[in-house]
Amino acid sequence: MKSVELKRLKPSSPGTSRHVKILRYGTPGAAPKAYLQASLHADELPAMMAAHHLEKLLDAAEARGEILGEVVLVPVANPIGLAQIIDGSHLGRYDLASGENFNRSFPDLAALAADRVAGRLGRDAAENVRTIRAALVALLDEYQPQGELASLRQILMREAIDADYVLDLHCDNDALMHLYLGEARWPDGADLSAELGSVATLLAADSGGTPFDETFSNLWAELRRRLGGETPIPDACLAGTVEFRGQGDVSDALGAKDAAALFRFLMRRGLVAGDPGPLPEPLCDGTPLAAVDVLRAPVGGMVVYHAELGEHVRAGQVVAEIVDPLAEDPAAQRTPVETIADGLFFARKVKRLARPGQAIGKVAGAVALPTRTGALLDP
Ligand SMILES: [Zn+2]
Structure with a gap:
């Protein structure tokens, strides 16, 4: 069943209030789980338009009882940035209050989680994933954010932390469709790349900026490195950043096309029932x-x-x-x-x-x- 939740950000300024709207489809806790969020950089509206159209597709699938896993969609991931209007011009990407890039400096939870689960993992990889995710959820629930931006990051991470798929929807300045993926998830993610029509699928183990997607994709490798040995820890999350072309590429036609591609990916990965049809011919290979x-x-x-x-x-x-x-x-x-x-x-x-x-x-x-x-x- 679809549910809608408004999560309030901790305000940084007295008398102000913002919230994140979270749409949930399927059965809470059902697997697989996908998490998608749009426009973390705030001024990247093609992503928001794709999410807007995806909501309609998910609504219809939910009405037909075709959501098999759990899908969480945050159609507007950054209400702080969306309100940054200076002299009539919208300024996204950086938080004006701190100068921080909205999509950098997400915390690395591996060290904290490793301490929590040390000695509690066994030979069953799936059971280990459950144990680790429970520890991660608890860590994020316990975290006390200092202000609005930290509170926003906590809310978004908390929704994504136990997902099998995390897609962070962005756009570039003036660009063609492209995609960032964790190196370890290639060629597994080749279906996403082909489905979206990516012309450049860019792979990195660690880009160095701790963007949102890498928080989830790198976590498992880092836990393996820290805990490794006898206890199997799989790469439990396929996370990527989708760049829906350039900032001016906002239209219903593109939004509907992009939403349909995301929807077919969800179908192909067993989150939604139905036949996605043959995978389109890829337009590129994964490159570093x-x-x-x-x-x-x-x-x-x-x-x-x-x-x-x-x-x-x-x-x-x-x-x-x-x-x-x-x-x-x-x-x-x-x-x-x-x-x-x-x-x-x-x-x-x-x-x-x-x-x-x-x-x-x-x-x-x-x-x-x-x-x-x-x-x-x-x-
Ligand atoms: Zn961006």
């Missing part, structure tokens, strides 16, 4: 996130792109130029930006004013790049 060349503006100025999204570019190719009309030497008014990867140009910026060092585009190559060290995601 470390093989993505992040193009950066070496100087400030106007960005002009010399490649279109979807174009296959070659190492050494000038993908963009930065134009500074005030450069004293007219010959130095244009600074080329070359890619060092052979691959697909899949993301760029809508706003064409760049500051030095700013990321202005992404090329998905197949081979890890020596320049990609440290954190692999933008801050």
Whole structure:
């Protein structure tokens, strides 16, 4: 049965109140469980539109009695960010109060959970998963958040922590459909990639930024590392971040198409009854996130792109130029930006004013790049 819950955030400011709306389908506690949330970065509305359409599909499936597992959908994951309007412009991605990226710095629960379950695991992998999940749920229930953002993170994590599938729905700035997945879950997640029509499925064991999805996908490997030995601990969660193209790609047509793809994935994975039909031909293979060349503006100025999204570019190719009309030497008014990867140009910026060092585009190559060290995601 569908249920709707409004969970209140702990306010940071007296006299304010926000909540997260949580939609639950199927039987609480039924397996498998999927958790999907939209627009954690707040200004990424294509994800919200996909969730809006997915709600209709799930409502209809629920009415037909076709929800086999449990599906939790949070159609608006970030009411704090959604309200950040400054001088008429909406500013998502970063929490204005703290400067924190809304999708970074999620806590690593592995160490705490490992302490809780040490000595309590056995030879049965499924039983171990249940024991570990119970410990994780208890940890999150006991946590006392200090303010609104911490409270938001607690609510979202608490809903997702015992799910078999966690899909964090986002979008990029101006981009084609792409997907981030845990390296260990490839090629298991190839059906998700094909279903969504991802043109770049980017794999990392640990991107270095502790985004929401990795909290759940990396947890099990880390517990294995800490507790390992005789007690089997499987990778119990397939988690990923779906980038529903660019910020301007908001329409009913795209939302309905994306929702249908998510719904077929849920069907294919046994959460919803029915025949999803044949899996679409994949549009890409999984490639390392470390093989993505992040193009950066070496100087400030106007960005002009010399490649279109979807174009296959070659190492050494000038993908963009930065134009500074005030450069004293007219010959130095244009600074080329070359890619060092052979691959697909899949993301760029809508706003064409760049500051030095700013990321202005992404090329998905197949081979890890020596320049990609440290954190692999933008801050
Ligand atoms: Zn995002």
